Amino acid sequence: MNETDTPTVRTPSAEGEFPAIADPAKPKSAALSIAGDILAGAEAIAEFLFGDRRRxxxxxxxxxxxQLPVFRLGVNICARKSVLLDWITRQERGEAAAPSMLSKSGDHTSPLR
Incomplete structure (x- = not known):
């Protein structure tokens, strides 16, 4: 067994949590940015937009x-925080929604069924 074959020993942080082991096969920044950017469910979107899940x-x-740029994962309404922030910025400027958000069929802004 050489230096590269020795196992890595993880120790808990001061808060008692173990640090995550990075998977070298996955691009770390892309996976974290997408996962942290998604709001799943109307309650999460309401909390983000209005500060109140009851909205x-x-x-x-x-x-x-x-009027709201969302997409669906199965039956769940989802939105990306970055898209909502961009949408809010355009609303503040009085700009129209981007054409990609207003596609005619199978889009992410279609009415609930």
């Missing part, structure tokens, strides 16, 4: 009217 009905109304 989920408002989220459903915005989705129904095609």
């Amino acid at each position: 989920r009905r408002k989220v459903y109304n915005l989705v129904e009217s095609g």
